Amino acid sequence: MAKYKGIEVEDAVRPLLPHMPLIEEYREMLQSLQAIWDNLNLLGQLSGTTAEIGQTREAFASLTGELLNNLAEQTLAKREQEMKARSQVVIDILIRNLFERTADIGFLATDGAIRQFAASPDDPWALQQRFREYVRKYSVYDDIVLLDRNGRILVRLAEDDRIAAIRDAWVREAAGTTAAYVESYAHSELFPERERSLIYAYRIRSEFGETLGVLALCFRFGDEMQRIFHGLTVHDDPAVMTLLDADGCVIASSDRWQVPVGAELRVASGQMQRVRFAGRAYLAFASDTKGYQGYMGPGWRGLVMMPVDQAFDIQDDDGLDIGDPALLASVMSGGRAFSEPLRAIPRKAEAIQRDLSRAVWNGTVRHGVATSAVVNSAFSKILLREISRIGMNMREVFSRSIGKLQSTVLSSLLADSQFFAGLAIDIMDRNLYERANDCRWWALDDRIRALLANPSAKARREGLEQVIRYINSLYTVYDNLLVFDTNGVVVAVSNPAYSALVGKTLEAAWVGECLALHDSQSYAVSPFAASALYGGKPTYTYLAAVRAPGDERVVGGIAIVFDGAPQFANMLRDALPREASGEAVAGSVALFVDEAGQVIASSDDSYRVGQTVSLPAELIKPEAAGCARLIALDGQVTAVGAWPSAGYREFKGADDAYRNAVTALVFIPLGAYDPQARSMAVEGEVAMRRTSQPTDGEIREIATFHLAGHWLGLPVTAVIEAVDLVGVACLANAPKQVYGALIYRNETLPIYNLHAALGLPDDEQPGVRRQVVVVRGESGGNFGILVDRLGEILEVPTCDINDLANIYVGVASVLASVVTTHGGGAQPMLVLLSEETMREQLRGCPLPAPQSA
Structure with a gap:
């Protein structure tokens, strides 16, 4: 490891960092924000406001180095992969x-x-x-x-x-x-x-x-x-x-x-x-x-x-356009795209932000409760609000940096799939260029022309087969070569396995097309279809007209049957993405498909020839420069690259009458697809603010939090603090309103389960710790409320709080009132809870002995 401007980085990337402008930009923003935060933290410590906040400073610095180091490594890895592929x-x-x-x-x-x-x-x-x-x-x-x-x-x-x-x-x-x-x-x-x-x-x-x-x-x-x-x-x-x-x-x-x-x-x-x-x-x-x-x-x-x-410098600073958020969330949860250290970075960033938010939230709650006892309460609240704002800015920079890291990794994989699709179709076009050349040149062979022009020639078949068998021995990409007369009758074959074809008339439409070719530069190609000339398997057959020696009279044709099954499969296997070991990426597949999406060839048996693949139209008929998409396919998040055939030299060129739309596709599986997967919820700002314009009426301070998409709150005076849900013990046979208990300040703290009490879905995210809002009880009888994440501390005019006691009855009576104006934009309505109702419900539940967590 080496130091670079105060950040620990890998030795391999250290000399390259000055040339990575995007990483330099993120480093400068993060270190600038950390410097501001250090000043605010110092002020907070002098005023006794931010005792908890200093604990997250080291974690932020560590994650800054880890994030920038990984972003630099992935940026270098992306460039290395591009250079490796092109040099190969x-x-x-x-x-x-x-x-x-x-x-x-x-x-x-x-x-x-x-x-x-x-x-x-x-x-x-x-x-x-x-x-x-x-x-x-x-x-x-x-x-x-x-x-x-x-x-x-x-x-x-x-x-x-x-x-x-x-x-x-x-x-x-x-x-x-x-x-x-x-x-x-x-x-x-x-x-x-x-x-x-x-x-x-x-x-x-x-x-x-x-x-x-x-x-x-x-x-x-x-x-x-x-x-x-x-x-x-x-x-x-x-x-x-x-x-x-x-x-x-x-x-x-x-x-x-x-x-x-x-x-x-x-x-x-x-x-x-x-x-x-x-x-x-x-x-x-x-x-x-x-x-x-x-x-x-x-x-x-x-x-x-x-x-x-x-x-x-050739970096796209925009994030990937992924329509389905479950795709990215699924890839981040596992698979080959992201290593465990990379997957851990967003979790670490979220945990640090959650700790900071909780520290600010707790500090604001404490100052709200003890306003009359604290001389510099207004200063402390302003300081906490500024710390929260800087925390939000840091979260934004982290979010952009993590997004860029994810984008770099995924765009590299998408670029790989597109590049290798381009390689596959280029190999195909170059190979078939040779086939179009071969049939036309062999049609000019003097021995073939002379023997085909003379039906009565002695040992005609033997002479023709001697020539075409020799050709076939040199050009092993062909399964068979045939010579036929002007009636379409097969006169000779190069492969003895097809000897039964001699004397039979070829009925295919391309026979007439071949015999009608107007000069020696013209050729014909069969559609890609099952053929008796290829044992009933589908392939292409290339044809050219054979003309008599000394004139342009057509005396027959030559058909060369491409050994499509192994040749196309080998082309596709050669175009598969590779691991560092040289092995093909596990599960990766390459295909040639026609314009209807029917499979012409596959690199393995996962797709059948003739099968129709269901893919977005831009992958089946991509633009000339190709394209790549992240899609869900057969339960996997898959990077799919596509590239259309453009020909090679004269083959399929501007002056070539032959046209055949073929697209190469390369699939790289990245991990299991979970349509319900979602990225982690983003912590909101937690500092205090007013919900409406200043008023002369009474103001109440509300501590808010979020639960299953709902925005809930309690008076600041009813709240002690928020803590992480750590060390919770399950309570056997407890009522549904009791989630469990944990030890808080050397006492058992029962935890009220609002999800169950309000009939809300419990969609706990793996790896994300929930938080517990500790509610002040009578005579020390505190209890906790399980929440998903903390919200803001609001100053709410009492006149904006409307009682709900006459509307909701039964278990819903834990909902005490609603704030009619909160100025939160897209925020849901803020509903205040009744701590008394929750306390009474817990009192009515005798708590069994805690079981193992």
């Missing part, structure tokens, strides 16, 4: 993308046209057109190059007359590797103006296994990183997102003016750190990739850096 996504989204590239190079290296050219180079124009067609679909590449095994350029999409041959090491490596691909991120002579280029390469082999050359796919690395950064950037965001190579060198940056490419940063992974860079202090969080399908990438890391002096 920076690297993992990229790794998923690069995994697809490793499959692309392996397949494209077997392309017949490329093989033929590598074996017998001639006019490169036709092959350049084929490369151009590929890049139109796979727009993640900016160049494709075919070289001989010595590095001489045979064909290049982006022609450059200055470069005829290159000596890059990856050329030799790709020509002789036994691996499935070669991945190189280094300076390449293909792009002399670039410091580094990301290239995927593989050898071209003849049908006899001879190496004919090397094919290279040049990835649009800079463009892709800026897309990733842009998708993770929030408005007015001071954070800098970067990508580090294995040596800690920055290879991509969202803000090259703050953190330039080429800078070296030595940061450990998996922990928040404070670093200095270019003379400025930053918070930094770096994440290693979790990998994808066993692919771990080139050893890169995602890093998020936040300038310390701006890290905590």
